[in-house]
Structure formats: C-alpha cells, structure tokens
Amino acid sequence: MxxxxxxxxxxxxxxxxxxxxxxxxxxxxxxxxxxxxxxxxxxxxxxxxxxxxxxxxxxxxxxxxxxxxxxxxxxxxxxxxxxxxxxxxxxxxxASNFSLGVNIFFELNKNLAKIMSQLKQYNVSIEEIHHTQKLDAPSGTAITLAEGIISEHSEYSKWLLNESKEKAIPINAKRIDSVPGTHIIDYSSITDSIQLTHTAHNRxxxxxxxxxxxxxxxxxxxxxxxxxxxxxx
CATH class of the missing domain: 3.40.50.720 (NAD(P)-binding Rossmann-like Domain)
Known part of the structure; x- marks a missing residue:
C-alpha cells in the first residue's frame, strides 16, 4: 500500500x-x-x-x-x-482519536451515560490531559466523549471548557509535558464517585x-x- x-x-x-x-x-x-x-x-x-x-x-x-x-x-x-x-x-x-482502545472507550462511555441518565444525583465532568505541544483545547477526544454523553443523557445539552453551568458538561483541559493523552469521565454524588479512564502510554x-x-x-x-x-x- x-x-x-x-x-x-x-x-x-x-x-x-x-x-x-x-x-x-x-x-x-x-x-x-x-x-x-x-x-x-x-x-x-x-x-x-x-x-x-x-x-x-x-x-x-x-x-x-x-x-x-x-x-x-x-x-x-x-x-x-x-x-x-x-x-x-x-x-x-x-476520527478525533484512532486509538483502538479509545474507540472502545467511546462505546463504554455511551453505555455508562445511558445507565447514569436514570440516576439524577450524579453530576458528570470530563478531564483531559495532554502534552504542552497540543494546539487545541479541549481535545477532539474529550469533545467526542461529551457528545456521547449528551446523546444518551437528557440532563445535558452542551459542554463548556473549564466552566460549570447547569445542563452543561464541564471539560477541564490540562497541558503537561510528555503526556500522550489521558481522559477521565467522572460521575460524582454526595455519597460516591464513578470514574472511567483511558490512559495512553505513547503515540x-x-x-x-x-x-x-x-x-x-x-x-x-x-x-x-x-x-x-x-x-x-
């Protein structure tokens, strides 16, 4: 080829x-x-x-x-x-991310969002961490994750970068040297938290x-x- x-x-x-x-x-x-x-x-x-x-x-x-x-x-x-x-x-x-593991992660994210849509006591947030050379924020992967949650969870209608508002999923973007890419989905209530994480070890x-x-x-x-x-x- x-x-x-x-x-x-x-x-x-x-x-x-x-x-x-x-x-x-x-x-x-x-x-x-x-x-x-x-x-x-x-x-x-x-x-x-x-x-x-x-x-x-x-x-x-x-x-x-x-x-x-x-x-x-x-x-x-x-x-x-x-x-x-x-x-x-x-x-x-x-694709916002071609990693095989991330694309499985996308599906897990949507399935979890469908379950959590029935549990209104949990608030969701996304954290993404990348190397300092990454030009865009939030990452395309984080946006895809947010859109996956929105499609399955009627409580949310949009995402916001580094900002929290009602009906919006906050995405916290961090830039740290030599980090290929980490994405964390966090559902938190006053009693506990559920997290789904994907960590890339290299490119x-x-x-x-x-x-x-x-x-x-x-x-x-x-x-x-x-x-x-x-x-x-």
Missing amino acids: KIALLGYGKMGKAIEEIALLRGHQIVIKTSDEDGYDITQADVAIDFSVPKAAFFNIAKCLKHGVPVISGTTGWLDNYENIVSICKEENGAFIY QGFALGAIIAAEWILDKKGIFTMKDVLNIG
Whole structure:
C-alpha cells in the first residue's frame, strides 16, 4: 500500500514507523498544504493542522484517493467535506482519536451515560490531559466523549471548557509535558464517585489505529467512522 502522510510531525513519524513495519510504502510525507502529487498514493493519512486539513482532504477526494484524518479543530468544514466526498464518490474517515482502545472507550462511555441518565444525583465532568505541544483545547477526544454523553443523557445539552453551568458538561483541559493523552469521565454524588479512564502510554496506539483504518478503507466508497473499522457499536 502506497501511503501519503499529510502532516509530518510527531504523529506522522510514528505512523511512518508502523507503516513500514507492516510492509507499506510512504510515497509522500509533507507538512505543506500544496506542492505534492496525491495521485502517487493509494491512500492518504492526514495529521496536519486545522488550517490545512480541509485543503488536504478535499484534494484527496477530488483525485480519487481515500483519505483518513485525525486532525482536530477543522470540523466547521466537516459538512463541506461530506458533500465533496459524496459528489466525488470518494472514501473518507474522520476520527478525533484512532486509538483502538479509545474507540472502545467511546462505546463504554455511551453505555455508562445511558445507565447514569436514570440516576439524577450524579453530576458528570470530563478531564483531559495532554502534552504542552497540543494546539487545541479541549481535545477532539474529550469533545467526542461529551457528545456521547449528551446523546444518551437528557440532563445535558452542551459542554463548556473549564466552566460549570447547569445542563452543561464541564471539560477541564490540562497541558503537561510528555503526556500522550489521558481522559477521565467522572460521575460524582454526595455519597460516591464513578470514574472511567483511558490512559495512553505513547503515540503508537494512535498510529497503529490510523494504519489499520487506512488498510480497511482501500476499495471502499462512502463516509465511515472507526466504529465501522472495528465493527463495534
């Protein structure tokens, strides 16, 4: 499989390492928004920056190259990408987190939210901790977790960053050197607390999930999620 790495920072390098170990070839690795021939690739993996993500994804779709994106912070343009994908009969996966463990965590979060929706004495909050180089806050993973709770728990209608209000899930974002990513869901009452936690030990889990998604999307058409890749939920 010939892979284009659109975004060649720490995640791009981790993806490259695992891709080569799995017998794939890297034909493009760039952090530029232009100047590359995407038609060289069988599939593209976008871990760029928010301002470049839309351009990268649209370029792939318009040239018939399946693309997966783990870039966060660009989702105001998500519906435009959906439209382009449909118009071009392309293939696209977006995930706020490609880690296999995190995607299982997403499902556990939704199942727990469904149970806790019947227990009004518990208040929920989310804490996310990442390395200091992470550009966005809260993390895309934390937002996905909050949206999963909202979809199953009628007491909540939105999330707020570092702020508590009625009907809102507070997300506390922390930035600490050398932390790949920790997410904690906390349900607390005056009598006890229930916590669901995912802790990443390194970037390899994210990189492996991205490669597995790229392998899966070959020869497919449509808009998918990691739930499709892992056949869960």
